[in-house]
Amino acid sequence: MISALPSVPLSVGAHRVIKGVRVEHLCGDPSLSPEQDSELMLRIARTALKALQTEVTEPTLFEPAQFTEKEPAHAH
Amino acid sequence: MPAEIRVLHYINQFFAGIGGEDANDLPIEIREGPIGPGRLLDQKLGDRGTVIATVFSGDNYFVEEEDVSVGKVRDALERFKPDLVVAGPAFDAGRYGLACTLVCQAASELGIPAVTGMVEDNAGVLANGKDIYTVPTGENPADMASIIDRMIALGLKLASKEAIGPAVVDDYIPHGIRREVIREKAGAERAVDMALALALGKPFISDIKIRQYDVVTAPPPIQNMAETTVALLTTAGIVPRGNPDGQRDGAGARKWVSYDIEGVNALTLGEWESVHSGFKGYIYNSVNPNYALPLPALRGLEALGVIKKVHNEFFSIVGGGCPVTEAQQMGRGVAERLVRDGVQAVILEST
Known part of the structure; x- marks a missing residue:
């Protein structure tokens, strides 16, 4: 599962947890350019597929590479 | 309440003294007066009541022939017109527990108070526990006498139409209802x-x-992703604009819905919205609903042959404040559909 608050599903025993961006925009980031935003969504989706193909025995977090460092513009 | 109440008692074949598992196909029977633990019930009622009739049945028979059995219980209730129905106690016996709860439900439907007793995780409690009064018991039949005392105490209160207090006060398995008190x-x-x-x-x-959460074993990894159909399930409450199925949010969330996305490459703002009110939904609703359901990315991976296909429908639940028991039921419903449709993997987008 993709979650913006991974500590919650991990604490109740979800097995394959993918870190999403934020609650309000889980699988993308509106502060990015459309191209970067699509790329981010694709990275999250690929991470989810990687998690599905990974053997796990306990709640495990999968983090998509290279999240944007920039503070999103809408965060106020 | 009459000075002395008339009690109808339900027990299984074992407690009726007919036999054990060998007799669990015994059809339902009705006798006047108490049998087995009903004698103790009758004795303990003393001048407060009498066990006027006993209904008993094989455990398998009752649950396998549920309609026939419940019909016969109803006939007995109409014939004897008891003031109270007592069923069991069933301890940790699942089919017996289920039968006891069905007897209590049949009584309630006819306006007759009913009480049973069993362990908290008996199948009867899990299936029907919210609708009936169940005294929590252990697994040891040697506790029969004290359990009967407790079932009598709650039963007399129910029969007198007194207001029933909280579960912890009046000694029954909680119904999961919260009331405001000062x-x-x-x-x-x-x-x-x-x-x-x-x-x-x-x-x-x-x-x-x-609550203690269920411990679930991790499913094995997918071996061949290129041959895998992947479904998407979001808890962000994504629905067609106008919310045609009336999805409710927060603690009112009670049902899952699914929508056809065959041939759809991306969700558009004009057609889709989020009805989740547990967070600021304006980004999903005015910028990009695909943030809650990464359909464009999955379509891209489908086109590349990374996955076989995106399942033709996606699933939608409104997550915020949803009770765990409701979530379990919704999860079960979605899982059954996925199995039926031959889906091998699911990505859950949980906000």
Whole structure:
């Protein structure tokens, strides 16, 4: 599962947890350019597929590479 | 309440003295007067009541022929017109427990108070526990006498039409209903009292019963992703604009819905919206609903042959504040559909 608050599903025993961006925009980031935003969504989706193909025995977090460092513009 | 109440008792073949598992196909029978533990029930009622009739059945028979069995129970209730129905206790026997709860439900439907007793995780409680009064028991039939005392206490209260108090006070398995009450002390003071009691090892009753979560074994990894159909499930409450199925949010969330996305490459703002009110939904609703359901990315991976296909429908639940029991039921429903449709993997987008 993709979650913006991974500590919650991990604490109740979800097995394959993918870190999403934020609650309000889980699988993308509106502060990015459309191209970067699509790329981010694709990275999250690929991470989810990687998690599905990974053997796990306990709640495990999968983090998509290279999240944007920039503070999103809408965060106020 | 009449001075002496008329009680109808339900037991299984074992407690009726007919036999054990070898007799569990025994069809339902009705006799006048008490049998087995019903004698103890009758004795303990004393001048407060009498066991006028006993209904008994094989455990398998009752649940396998549920319509016939419940029909016969109803006939017996109409014939004997009891003031109270007592079923069991069933302890940890699942089919017996289920039969007891069905007997109690049949009685309630006819306006007859009913009480049963069994362990809290008996299949009967899990299936019908919200609708009936069940005294929590252990697994040991040697506790029969004290359990019957407790079933009588609750049963007499029900038969007298007295208001029933909270589960912890009136000794029944909670129905999961919360009522607003006014306490003498403010919440902060009560919290400190509880913290002190906890620190000193003294007993106290918490306002909230903390649930233990199910432990589920991780499914094995997917071996061949290129041959895998992947479904998408979001808890962001994504629905067609206008919310045609009336999805409710927060604690009102009770059902899952699914929508056809065959041939759809991306969700558009004009056609889709989020009805989740547990967060600021304006980004999903005015910028990009695909943030809650990464359909464009999955379509891209489908086109590349990374996955076989995106399942033709996606699933939508409104997640915020949804009770765990409701979530379990919704999860079961979605899982059954996925199995039926031959889906091998699911990505859950949980906000």
